[in-house]
Amino acid sequence: MKKISLLGATGSIGLQTLDVIKAHPDQFKLVSMSFGSNISSGINIIRQFQPHFVAVKDKETYEKLKLEIPNEEVKIGYGQNALIEAAIFDGVDCLVNAVVGSVGLVPTLKAIEHKITIALANKETLVTAGHLVTEHARKYGVDLLPVDSEHSAIFQCLQGENPKNIERLIVTASGGSFRDKTREELTDVTVEQALNHPNWSMGAKITIDSATMMNKGLEVIEAHWLFDIPYEKIDVLLHKESIIHSLVEFQDHSIIAQLGTPDMRVPIQYALTFPNRLQVKNSKRLELWEVGKLHFEKADFNRYKCLQFAYDSGKIGGTMPTVLNAANEEAVAAFLNGKIKFLQIEEFIERAMDKHENIAHPGLEEIQEVDQQTRNFVQTLIS
Ligand code: NAD
Ligand code: MG
Known part of the structure; x- marks a missing residue:
């Protein structure tokens, strides 16, 4: 029996986890969880899964x-300390x-320090x-x-x-909600249009990230760290059907x-069962003859x-990816709240990166400082 801690239980990935x-009660037990402020969904989960500890975002919740x-x-606990407590709760595997x-x-x-496997x-x-x-x-083994589906694909390959x-x-x-629009047509797109992803139903932030392609940029950086591969050897390929979840090319030019x-649920479950596999309940089988054609385009x-x-910040390294991420988080939240236009997301990220004096080998405190400074800077741009 694997004891699971789930942070973000009420979200898109949380609910699918x-x-x-639920599909494998003999394999998995939820022992602790967190959610932001969606009380009704949180209560449903608590009643159904009966975890021992629950962390929520704030005191009001x-x-x-x-x-x-x-x-x-x-x-029950709240705030950052409770989030950590949920992550390292007694016995979590x-x-x-x-x-x-x-x-x-x-x-x-913190979970790594407690030798807890991270999905x-x-x-x-x-x-x-x-x-x-x-x-x-590496240090704690x-x-x-x-x-993430692309990284699960690469990991499997x-x-x-x-x-x-x-x-x-x-x-x-996939190219996100605006893949068929020209750059000019992006000027006046609405939040509602941006949230309408053609292939995946996901949380609001990642859906906007898909529309700007920042999601793919974040994934390139994610792949760099997970697989220890230089940016020069990571390519992005547009593939609108989202059937091929990613590929690996080897020295002999064989591609898997x-x-x-x-x-x-497939990549989520694979992370939980690795190196084994289990059935995924009601998952739709892929019949390639039904799909017929797959499409590919250069990014x-x-x-x-x-x-x-994202490539630029990744190659620069140091605190630049921290700036990229923090500026993006603030700008996307502002776009979702109707405070800025779609193309201002990239404008504010560019301005935050231009302004930043990079720190080459930052520790945790420096990262947290740069994260906060960047958020403040983007907030001044927004207002
Ligand atoms: P979501 O918005 O649907 O859910 C986020 C969860 O985090 C919610 O439970 C929310 O209550 C909680 N949360 C938010 N802020 C919090 C805070 N300050 N403290 C505690 N809890 C907080 O998001 P999602 O789509 O499930 O995505 C979650 C993560 O997974 C993101 O990093 C996203 O990039 C990644 N991801 C998502 C998908 C997908 O299909 N949704 C695919 C690949 C990767
Ligand atoms: Mg992905």
Whole structure:
């Protein structure tokens, strides 16, 4: 029985992780969890899965939850310390980190120190401090297992392979909600249009990231850290059907790909069962004759500036990816709140990166400082 801690339980990845846990009650037990402020969804989960500890984002949510859930049923906490407590709760074997944003960084680091296996959906963690997370995982001998579908695909393609033979990682991209629009047509797009992703139903932030292609940029940085591959050997390939989840090319120019219908429960479950596999309940089988045709296009870095910024920041390294990520988080939240226009997201990220004086080998405190400074700077641009 694997004891699971799930951060971000009420989110898109969180709920699908709970589906996986529910489908295999003999394999998995939810022992602790966190959520932001969606009380009704949180209560449903607590009643159904009966974890021992629950962390929520703030005091207000905590007070409300206390009125509904008596103390003897489950322990409740709030804020960053509670998030960490949930991550390292007594007996946890595997932390599924599915919060959104760099708030997931410290819980991941702490869980690694407690030798807890990490199933990582929270890509912002690797973008903002990839060197710290991977060094930590190596030091404590802890597995960092990808949940992101592209990275799960690459991870699956690499089983039994010698990493030295990798020639190139090819990360596929659906192109997001605006893939058929020209740059000019992006000027006045609405939040509602941006949230309408053609292939995947996901949380709001990542759906906007897909529309700007920042999601793919974050994934390139994520791949760099997870697989220890230089940026020159990571390519992005537009593939609108999201059937091929990513590919690996080897020295002999042989390419291995992982395919399947778009269903996040597959990579989530693989991270939980690795190196084994289990059935995924009601998952749709891929019949290639039904699909008929698959399409591929070269990624256009002028059309998708955020993708370029991500490569640039990754190659510069140091605190630049922290700036990229923090500026993006603030700008996307402002776009979602109707405060800025779609193309201002990339404009503000570019301005934050231009202004930043890079720190080459930052520690955790420097990263947290730069993260906060960047957020403040973008907030002044927004207002
Ligand atoms: P979401 O917005 O649907 O859910 C986020 C969860 O985190 C919610 O439970 C929310 O309550 C919680 N949360 C947010 N802020 C918090 C805070 N400050 N403290 C505690 N909890 C907080 O997001 P999602 O789509 O599930 O994505 C989660 C992560 O997984 C992101 O990093 C995203 O990039 C990554 N991811 C998502 C998908 C997907 O299909 N949704 C695919 C690949 C990777
Ligand atoms: Mg992905």
